[in-house]
Amino acid sequence: MRIVGYVEGYAENTLVGWAYSPDRQGERLVLLVECDGVPVAAGLANLDRQDVAAAGHGDGQCGFRIRVHLPPGQELVVREASTGTLAFSHANKAEQDDGTDGGDRPALRSDIVQGNVDNVLGTVIRGWCWQPSHPDRHVKVQAMVDGRIVAEAMANEIRGDLVNAGIGAGDHAFNLRMPYWCLDGRQRDVMVHAEGHGAIHEFAIPFLCFAGGPLSLLEQATTDANMRNPDTATAVRLLQCYLEQVQQQIPASIGFGFYPEWRAALTGTQKDDVPAAFAADRPGLNAAVQMIRQPDGAEWIAVLDQGALLYPGALSRIIDVMQTVDADIIYGDADLPVDGGLMPWFRPDWNYDLCLSQDYTRGLTLFRAALLREIGSCSSATLLRLRALLRQGPNGRIHHVPEVLSQLTRSPGPELALHARQAVLEHLHSRGADQAIVTTIDEHEGLRRVEWPSPKEPPFFSLIIPTRDRLSLVKAAVDSIEAKTVDARYEIIIIDNQSQQEETLDWLNEGQRRGRFRVIPYDAPFNFADMNNRAAEQARGTILGFINNDVELISGNWLTVAASHLERPEVGAVGARLRFSNGMIQHAGVVVGTGGLAENAFQTVHVDDTGYFHRTRVTGNYSAVTAACLFCRRSDFTILGGFDADNLPVAFNDVDFCLRLRETGALIVWTPDIELYHHESVSRGRDNTPERVARAMKEENFMRRRWKNLSMSDPHYNPNLNLDGVPFTGLALPPRHPWRIGR
Known part of the structure; x- marks a missing residue:
């Protein structure tokens, strides 16, 4: 048997190459690897190698990747297993072959994958x-x-x-x-x-996957007849509970590019359904507002933004919702044309800070007429809608229908962006924030930056940094804070968790002697929650800033921004935009429910990109933010008992704290106006030892038990969006909210 082939290289304990027999075209060779005459590995030469076929060898299915451990310099022999025919010999050299030598071998790349x-x-x-x-x-x-x-x-x-x-x-x-x-x-x-x-x-x-999810398969297999059998009914209920847990902990999703098929499966509509036009001109809008001011006027009014089109059944659906919920305002989701297709804009439930920064409720909105009677004449539906929404304040009686009810045919544009900015300024002034500044940062998309007034009496911050050795990290963090922070009063508290390196101890002692920071010893096993709790007890500031030792400050006015948000009574905590050193976002808010737990948003987005509908560029509310940079009032931290050091010593203690803050009615604010580099978990490493894995599993199970009611229903994350992997990157399969429009 003649054999033609080539060993291209050896790396990562894998022998890579190709081989075939011209005498047995189409037959896949079983190869045997020998060292010093002893067989050590075997593999099948059946992998796709179209580059080899293009060079005139074989049919493109002759590649091999054989796992084998070889010491440097080890000579090996490769034979065809059934006949013992020598295929080739090879020396495992440190350098790569150049792929150009030898007979009828094609010139192939040496940079193996x-x-x-x-x-x-x-x-x-x-x-x-x-x-x-x-x-x-x-x-x-x-x-x-x-x-x-x-x-x-x-x-x-x-x-x-x-x-x-x-x-x-x-x-x-x-x-x-x-x-x-x-x-x-x-x-x-x-x-x-x-x-x-x-x-x-x-x-x-x-x-193998089913778009409807495992629960839908159970529903299809269950009939009224077999459910009348008590034993069957009990088994079905047990299976349903199990599948709910599976669906929660192993969620599925599909890419946004398949939105038309995904939506058609939910609504029973065809992919080419065209929404109906339903929009009044400006005189008609003012006439409608005048009409509802009459004593016998309508009880509810639907506002459709300029350039918005209604999908069939949208009005019926929103009216059905109106009759079943206790709300004064109801809004839905929308989609819009993007790159020749449709992109769904799946919004959060009422998100006060996002509404200040972005007109995210555009499309169809239903209002109680009584709310609009107090509003003066409006030049656009945008101004009318935003005035009414913002009058509701941070905790308004506003209901969100997570179904696509309308299609937006255009972006807001400069004129509507001007109207929106006017509405936001009016609202802030009505709250007494006369010194607030609202800047339009993108006229085309209508994005805004809101600068809340600074407190009349500047607060004192206690910045708490846990560390253990790794001097280069903690020194860079402290140096960046001291070099870049402007217009703020603060102290730095370093919690030293048993540092051993002499250079670290010298730096800590010298810094404390010179008054740069205070050092609090923590002579116990690493417990992030307890370390921060102990430092908070000794803090002098009215605002606590929990800062990782592996961050570097970018925004010099960070403490001013944090203070301005925490001056607002409805805000409980403030988080930052964190970026990796390569420019990718590391943290832009936390979504609860990902994999049944929680996950940072937008980790696949570059800082120069905008994320899902510009969310990485504008301030908004999330269920939680990371304690790699988290600000809160010391009084709130004390009342809630700080981080849960008993059940969550290392992970999820920041998420748990934010969720407990939210239970009090407080908002969690994430803002891109505070920005730092974060070299995530560099100082501790990963949880890959048996002890760390066991501890991590214990913390995960505790979080699932404590917050199981939120695992599938984060109010700041749409139930149509994915919970597998990084949030905001796909469509949930199935959605966590059943659609009714079109049914």
Whole structure:
């Protein structure tokens, strides 16, 4: 048997190359790897290698990746297993082959690709892929079914385990979202390829998913007849509880590109349904306002913004909601044309700070007429709607219908942005914030920055920084605070958790001697919550700032911004925009419910991008923010008992604290006007030891028990958006709210 092939390289304990027999075209060779005459590994040469076929060798299915551990310099022999025919020999050298030597070998690249498919969760195939010879490059990966590319993604996402494993800078993870047509309950075999390099795994991955989720399958299998059987009914209820937990902890989603199919499945409408025009001109708007002022006028009035079109059934749906909820204002979701398709704008429930920063309720809104009777003549529906909404204040009787009721055909534009700014200024002045400044930062999209007045008496801040050794980190954090902070009174408290390095101890002693900061010793195992609690007890400030030791300040006016928000009685905590050193966002608010727990928003977004409908550019309310940079009143922190050091010593204590603040009615404000670099978890490392894994699981289980009522219903996150992976990146399968429009 003649064998043609080539060993391209050896890296990450993997032998990579290609081999085939011209005498047995179409047959896949089983290869045996021998060292010193002893078999040490085997593999099948059946991986996709179209580059080899293009060079005139084989049929494109002759690649191999054989896992084998070889010491440096080890000679090896590769044979065809059934006949013992020598395929080739190879020395495991430190340098790469150049791929150009030898007979009829084609000139192939030497920069081999390494990767792995880690798991399949819901509709997403997750893994990593990189070129060891070019660690700064990012590889495109493709999911293939029956030789057809069905999904693509760049392997450019950061993952902590890849950092620890030395896979470049850790930014080589990928998430492949399978298309909607693959979610029909049929199993398909999927191969994941690195573009131009072939498959990154040896065996096909079975993929099976149903768009309606596991609970819908149970509903289809259950009939009224079999539910009359007590034993069957009990079994069904138990299975339903189990599937609810599965759906909560392993949520599924689909990409925004499949929104038309996703929406059609929910509403029973066709993808080409055209919304109906329903908009009054400006004189008509004023006439309507005059009409409802009459004693026998309408009880409710629907306001449709200029450029908005109603979907069939939208008015009926919002009227149905009006009859079942106790609210004065009702608004829905909308979609709008983007790049030749439709993009859904799934909004949060009433979000006061977001409304001040962005006109996020545009589309169809229903008002009690009594609310509009006190409003003067308005030049636009935008001005009318915003005046009425903002009069409700932070905790208004406002209900959100998480269903797409209208389509927006255009952005607000300069004129409507001017009207919106006017409405916001009027509202702030009515609250007594006469010195507030409202700046339009994007006229086309109608985005605003609101600068609340600073307190008449500037507060004193206590900035609390836990640390243990890692002098370069904590020194950079303190130096940046001292160098950049302007117009603020503050102290720095460093909680030292058993630092041992002499240079760290010298720096701490010298800084304390010179009055740069106070040092509080913490001679106990690491407990982030308890360390901060002890420092808070000794703090002198009226405002506490919890700051990680692995941050660096960017915004010099950060304390002024925090003080202005905490001067507002409705605000309980303020969080910051944190960015990685490579420019990617690390934190832009926390969404509760991701994987049944919580996750930072927008970690796949660059600081120069805008995120989902500009959320990374504007201030808004979230359910929680991270304590890598979190401000709150010392009095509130004391009343709530601080962080939960008993049940949440390391993780989720900041989320838990914010949720307890929210239970008191307080708002959690996230703002991009406070910005820092955050080198996440650099100082402690990852939770990968058995002890840390056990502790992390205990904390996760505690959070699921304490906040199970919020795990699927974060009011600041739309139930139509994904809860798997990074929030705001896809559509929930199924949605956590049943749609009624069109049904």
